[in-house]
Amino acid sequence: ATSQAAELRIGAKVFTEQAILSELTAQYLRPHGYESRIVGNLGSTIAWNGMKSGQLDLTWEYTGTSLVAYNKVTERLDREAAYQRVKELDAKTGAIWLAPSRFNNTYALALPEKVAEEFPDIKTISDLAAVLQQPAKGSRLLALDIEFANRSDGLDGLVKEYGLKFTRDEVRQMDPGLVYTALSNGQVFVGLVYTTDGRLESFGLRLLEDDRGYFPDYTAAPVVNADYLKAHPDLADLLKPLAERLDDATMRRLNARVDVDRETPAAVAADFLRQEKLIE
């Protein structure tokens, strides 16, 4: 590091993809004169407010998260319209959305392999709602992360939209990573997953279609504190080539290298950046 290097504080949320995105950003920007510090394992609102208040400089955020969870917009917007709307709204509060990636990490409900075999006809969330209406021998557990249980694009709205019949006792809140463990061990009937997660395929999970279009688009993009960007305007163009190389399949593959193959986010990021000739 030279004495002229700019310090960049990157906020990352508590799941693997966010660790990889921050490593990608930090390692990619290093030769361009940025020394990054990654502050990881944050909740969504902490990372977001930290960036807006200037305690952090950059965070990777998802359009739908800002649209519905932070800005409480209830109108249903497509990918492009959602991006434009949050870009406009958040600029007023000191957060600047840079050029977006090509991936959409949305929420989905997923059935473990065993449940999927037992219920071949559950393909959509509406199908699931119909099955939950029928009497069952035991309880049917839903695994989800704690944040989802408390977001305005989360559990309450989903239950209402589809008329899902889960009792309080049947909803199990846990760390995001543990949802996949519960699903792969067949400990629950259904789990709340992220669609770019690397474990979906190797765990044989069946994703249910959001047939009523409850979830918004969650395109990921780097979002920067407005004052920081004013001082470092080159960031916007610099990050474009990185963001545009990330699509659903790529992100899922990078996530799998960490969560399935047990590589570190730093190693996965370095390897990807070299392969893509984004660093030497």
Ligand code: PBE
């Ligand atoms: N998501 C899926 C959530 C968690 C992963 C992008 C919708 C979020 O971080 O906002």
